[in-house]
Amino acid sequence: MENVPDKLISAYLEGGLDETQAAELSQWVQASRDHARYLALLASLEHGLIKHAKMRSNSDILTELQQIEDRGEELDPMVLAAERFPAPESNSPTRHQYASALSYVIEHAFTHKRIAILATAAVLLLGAVLTIVLLVGDENTPGTAQVPDLPDVTSPTPDPNRVVAMVTDQVNAQWVIANGQGALPDRMLLATNQRLTLVAGFAEITTNRGARVLVQAPATIETTESDNAIRLHRGKLVGRCDTEHSKGLVVHAPGIDLVDLGTEFGVSADQVNGSTVLVMSGSVRAEPADTSPRAFEPVVLEQGDARRIEPETGELEAIDLSEVSVFYAQVPHPYVKMVNDIGSTLWLRQNQEDIGDRFGKAAYSKAGQSFGVLELDGQGCVDLFDALDFSSDQAFSVAVWIKPDMQSDDMFVLGRIAKHQERGIHGYDLYIKEQRLRFQMKHAFLSRTQKDSLIRIESPEKLNNQAWQHAVVTYDGSGRAAGVRMYLNGFEVENRVIDDSLSGNTIHADTTFRLGARGFVDAEHLHKLAPAHKLAAADRGSPMFGGIGDLVVFDRVIDREDIQSMHRLSRDAYFALNEGS
Amino acid sequence: MPADSPNTSIQRFTDLWLDNHDMISGYVYMRVRNFHDAEDVIQEIARSAAGSFDQYDTAQPFGPWLITIANRRVVDYFRKQGRSPLALTDEAMQDIANAHLELSGSKDFRFDALQACLSTLSDRHRHAIDLRYSQSMSPEQIAQRVGASPTAVNALIYRVRKALANCINDRLRKGA
Numbered sequence: 001m002e003n004v005p006d007k008l009i010s011a012y013l014e015g016g017l018d019e020t021q022a023a024e025l026s027q028w029v030q031a032s033r034d035h036a037r038y039l040a041l042l043a044s045l046e047h048g049l050i051k052h053a054k055m056r057s058n059s060d061i062l063t064e065l066q067q068i069e070d071r072g073e074e075l076d077p078m079v080l081a082a083e084r085f086p087a088p089e090s091n092s093p094t095r096h097q098y099a100s101a102l103s104y105v106i107e108h109a110f111t112h113k114r115i116a117i118l119a120t121a122a123v124l125l126l127g128a129v130l131t132i133v134l135l136v137g138d139e140n141t142p143g144t145a146q147v148p149d150l151p152d153v154t155s156p157t158p159d160p161n162r163v164v165a166m167v168t169d170q171v172n173a174q175w176v177i178a179n180g181q182g183a184l185p186d187r188m189l190l191a192t193n194q195r196l197t198l199v200a201g202f203a204e205i206t207t208n209r210g211a212r213v214l215v216q217a218p219a220t221i222e223t224t225e226s227d228n229a230i231r232l233h234r235g236k237l238v239g240r241c242d243t244e245h246s247k248g249l250v251v252h253a254p255g256i257d258l259v260d261l262g263t264e265f266g267v268s269a270d271q272v273n274g275s276t277v278l279v280m281s282g283s284v285r286a287e288p289a290d291t292s293p294r295a296f297e298p299v300v301l302e303q304g305d306a307r308r309i310e311p312e313t314g315e316l317e318a319i320d321l322s323e324v325s326v327f328y329a330q331v332p333h334p335y336v337k338m339v340n341d342i343g344s345t346l347w348l349r350q351n352q353e354d355i356g357d358r359f360g361k362a363a364y365s366k367a368g369q370s371f372g373v374l375e376l377d378g379q380g381c382v383d384l385f386d387a388l389d390f391s392s393d394q395a396f397s398v399a400v401w402i403k404p405d406m407q408s409d410d411m412f413v414l415g416r417i418a419k420h421q422e423r424g425i426h427g428y429d430l431y432i433k434e435q436r437l438r439f440q441m442k443h444a445f446l447s448r449t450q451k452d453s454l455i456r457i458e459s460p461e462k463l464n465n466q467a468w469q470h471a472v473v474t475y476d477g478s479g480r481a482a483g484v485r486m487y488l489n490g491f492e493v494e495n496r497v498i499d500d501s502l503s504g505n506t507i508h509a510d511t512t513f514r515l516g517a518r519g520f521v522d523a524e525h526l527h528k529l530a531p532a533h534k535l536a537a538a539d540r541g542s543p544m545f546g547g548i549g550d551l552v553v554f555d556r557v558i559d560r561e562d563i564q565s566m567h568r569l570s571r572d573a574y575f576a577l578n579e580g581s
Numbered sequence: 582m583p584a585d586s587p588n589t590s591i592q593r594f595t596d597l598w599l600d601n602h603d604m605i606s607g608y609v610y611m612r613v614r615n616f617h618d619a620e621d622v623i624q625e626i627a628r629s630a631a632g633s634f635d636q637y638d639t640a641q642p643f644g645p646w647l648i649t650i651a652n653r654r655v656v657d658y659f660r661k662q663g664r665s666p667l668a669l670t671d672e673a674m675q676d677i678a679n680a681h682l683e684l685s686g687s688k689d690f691r692f693d694a695l696q697a698c699l700s701t702l703s704d705r706h707r708h709a710i711d712l713r714y715s716q717s718m719s720p721e722q723i724a725q726r727v728g729a730s731p732t733a734v735n736a737l738i739y740r741v742r743k744a745l746a747n748c749i750n751d752r753l754r755k756g757a
Contacts, residue, residue: 010739014720015614026673033676040680042746044607048695049714050616185627189595
């Protein structure tokens with residue numbers, strides 16, 4: 001091609017085009033279809049080169065993992081990933097999410113393990129209670145339930161028209177599938193005999209029958225012809241059947257087939273050390289795999305039983321719990337997320353480094369906490385960008401752990417609230433006023449010539465100083481104070497209504513969602529803001545002293561059961577060490 | 582014809598999405614100019630497209646429908662960023678979108694072509710590409726490492742890109 005404006009295109013590809021050059025390049029593009037095609041090809045090429053580099057890195061990891069397995073060495077894959085993907089500098093222009101996601105997992109491997117153990121212990125305890133309830137109240141105990149037949153899994157040909165499972169939850173999941181590598185869409189359907197490798201993160205797969213399988217990277221799984229079975233080639237998973245319909249989930253692991261009888265169990269597939277299984281609650285029927293010599297008789301394993309298939313002989317041997325891999329009993333809870341009314345994650349920030357722009361002294365603490373807590377000393381805040389913009393006719397709920405350090409009578413916890421000279425103050429926020437927790441939705445006018453429009457409620461009791469407390473506010477979209485409920489540590493409190501005059505004025509806030517202070521505090525970032533944000537930024541506003549953790553926002557009213565379960569789960573797993581301290 | 586079951590519909594969307602994934606990725610990357618931001622925008626596009634798939638007219642090609650959604654999400658992205666997109670005119674962007682659609686028919690072959698063309702690079706050029714893409718170094722960082730000026734590095738990388746683009750184009754034309 002002739003007359004290619006090389007310098008313009010180079011500047012465009014490196015992001016350094018000024019307006020005049022952009023106009024020139026636009027003219028050149030429009031002059032010929034070939035020109036447009038050429039530029040499109042160059043841009044695609046750039047994208048392809050980056051993708052190629054990433055695929056090569058992942059492929060290297062998988063190859064090395066396989067070599068390690070073949071040699072029988074024990075090396076934490078997370079360490080390997082850390083070597084491959086060193087955590088980039090937080091202010092590096094080249095930092096990328098994939099490396100961050102991996103480094104996050106690595107950094108938190110030990111705390112994750114602690115959580116997993118706690119969660120497993122909690123599940124075992126719960127399982128014990130459930131077993132007692134079942135034994136007392138139901139003749140059909142897990143041990144005597146009828147064992148379903150194993151499905152035929154011999155066909156290796158995927159049938160794209162037959163869906164047998166769905167990816168229902170993912171946290172930082174990176175996959176390798178037949179036609180590429182990367183993230184899979186939420187709620188991706190899986191056809192029969194579909195093989196997937198999870199190289200990073202966690203994923204929950206739900207079978208057509210409703211059984212849930214939590215896969216923990218690195219792992220390779222495959223769907224089968226059955227609508228309630230998963231083949232685990234390598235790695236770890238936890239299977240769970242919560243409903244009658246989902247009972248009978250089959251996990252095919254090397255040397256062993258496991259049939260879930262309405263329970264929860266973990267399976268680890270390791271070509272060198274053999275497959276292991278741990279029954280966390282209920283019971284599981286174990287049979288030799290079709291492809292293995294019949295080295296053991298089918299057996300029902302009960303809660304707390306741990307077994308390993310000896311890879312040489314195919315025999316099933318009892319092992320001590322201390323020899324069992326750590327399984328994640330649930331998808332690790334994200335630090336901040338928003339979920340919709342069917343439980344899908346709409347918006348997620350798990351990686352602490354990616355959670356938002358931090359300004360001033362806002363540090364994430366790792367010590368003694370599972371997912372890090374935002375620690376604030378009155379001089380910092382976190383900006384979560386353009387998120388969680390609700391209107392006054394929209395239901396939503398906010399749940400958060402807070403540990404206030406009562407150094408100030410007015411401390412902003414979180415919210416999206418803007419101050420504008422003409423439109424006044426509008427938005428919603430959760431804050432602590434004279435040690436009581438307050439929630440408000442407002443449209444107030446600065447001129448005082450118009451009447452303020454707001455709902456404001458507060459907790460009847462003062463919050464505890466220097467102690468973790470779980471606070472939940474739900475709003476039903478009614479525009480009335482009666483539609484707002486407040487829960488502290490799992491229980492509803494009789495909130496005190498201070499204002500109940502929200503009219504039709506919007507509470508949409510032309511700003512960002514923030515934690516720890518209503519306004520930005522770092523002046524050097526001001527110039528980057530759009531004009532509408534600058535006024536809000538200038539208003540530093542009621543900084544928080546203390547800790548904020550585990551924020552979850554829902555676009556619906558969550559009920560008491562949800563709240564108590566959320567409180568109990570996160571208290572047991574994350575906040576037990578500090579609650580009340 | 583009976584209406585699709587929800588499962589069939591989602592599976593059909595998944596197939597179409599995977600067929601068009603490379604095309605839309607290249608297009609969004611071209612507009613956003615940051616690989617990881619582009620990946621976020623692509624996820625938003627997937628979410629939007631899946632959510633409104635029942636409005637997609639199956640008699641029409643899927644690519645242009647997806648481009649329309651992509652344009653909206655790119656506008657959202659720049660709005661949230663509080664900055665303006667690179668200022669190519671709307672007409673030029675439309676021509677480029679059409680070019681992406683034209684190229685999308687050959688996506689598998691294009692990636693194969695890229696692999697093949699990469700193997701024809703000289704060691705020096707391959708090293709430059711490795712620093713730029715595998716190690717995510719900016720031209721300024723590369724310049725610092727090799728003791729050259731950023732302008733020279735830019736020129737070198739552009740030359741390699743151009744050589745690769747020509748090589749791929751030749752292969753596409755011969756393969757077409």
